[in-house]
Amino acid sequence: MWNNARSLAEGASDDDVGPEPRTEEAIAAPRRVVVLGPSTQGLGGVAAVLKVVLGHWREPAFALRHIPTHVDGSRGRKLLAALRALGRFAAVAAARRVDVVHVHFSANASFYRQSVFILLCALLGIPRVGQAHAGAFPAFYKACGPLRRAYVRFVLNRLDRLFVLSQEWGDFYGTLYPRERLVVVPNPVVVPPSPAEHARGGDGPVVLALGRLGPGKGTYDILDAIPAVVARFPTAQFWFGGDGEVDKVRARIAGEPWADRVRLLGWVEGAEKEAVLRQADVFLLPSYAEGLPMALLEAMAYGLPVVTTPVGGIPQAIAHGETGLLIDPGDVPALRSAIESLLAEPGRARSLGMAARRLVRERYDVGLVQDRVAAVYAELLRQR
Incomplete structure (x- = not known):
């Protein structure tokens, strides 16, 4: 019935x-x-x-x-x-x-x-x-x-x-x-009772991207930004959770001196997704087209500072400098700068993340x- x-x-x-x-x-x-x-x-x-x-x-x-x-x-x-x-x-x-x-x-x-x-x-x-x-x-x-x-x-x-x-x-x-x-x-989105704890065990800050790997989600823009970020923050880690062009991404990073700073997690959901969200310090979604991505709302619900693009319905959720950082699609220097600013100023990053969490609770619960x-x-x- x-x-x-x-x-x-x-x-x-x-x-x-x-x-x-x-x-x-x-x-x-x-x-x-x-x-x-x-x-x-x-x-x-x-x-x-x-x-x-x-x-x-x-x-x-x-x-x-x-x-x-x-x-x-x-x-x-x-x-x-x-x-x-x-x-x-x-x-x-x-x-x-x-x-x-x-x-x-x-x-x-x-x-x-x-x-x-x-x-x-x-x-x-x-x-x-x-x-x-x-x-x-x-x-x-x-x-x-x-x-x-x-x-x-x-x-x-x-x-x-x-x-x-x-x-x-x-x-x-x-x-x-x-x-x-x-x-x-x-x-x-389901708002968790507590925000992310950034429980990475001292291995360095985690920059997380969730979604289908490929040009549409800005995956290769993130890869282009990694060398400069790692040069300034040598312990930074970049985690990618998703399906899509996994083999192409693996081939792209093969042989790079920073390859050991990248983890390809595959598709994550349930408890595994919650675990990576709780370990992350920054969330990236530099997409070229979107509706209103669930991955973005979930990251905001966990209190993560986000770097994303003003496409689709994202401007309704992200006000630049208030609930996250916005860059133009394809602007790799701006993406790199946004990541570095959040890693360099953890207090500001946390403030942006908590403002995003409040917004999600008020509008998207x-x-x-x-x-x-x-x-x-x-x-x-x-x-x-």
């Missing part, structure tokens, strides 16, 4: 998809929300968002059910997951066991895959909310031809509400979708974001 927050992961049973009795108790039961998005077992920012949402849902008026529409792996595995999700959703819809559908999408294949569910919900008259995640969506839309652009606009306009991560993203999506139906809903989402669900149901 419907739980407070439930995920139909790969291989889960569909035994509970049959119709429910319409008793007085059922009428008073929580309204049912189907959440469509990637598997929470996958990698990436959207999976991280869903993991937080589903794991910390506490709104008694609504029960969530997650149907994964995407999994990591081969094309065949992805196609099978999408078809399985379509079958499961069709069964739930046919049994009239859904009151609202919440579709999480990004760009490229993700948008086209989720568009099938959006159009199906529109055909069936099911209230539907879309949530846009990808920092690459403008580039995706620009690369589309006239027919595909028309299709993107058509699909978006079949949504009753569109959640965007920041006002900046609202300005973009407002050119494709009615502004009056846009709702700013930032990514949620999972309970606050949940309240905003639940209010939109309730509004749509009242209109029905």
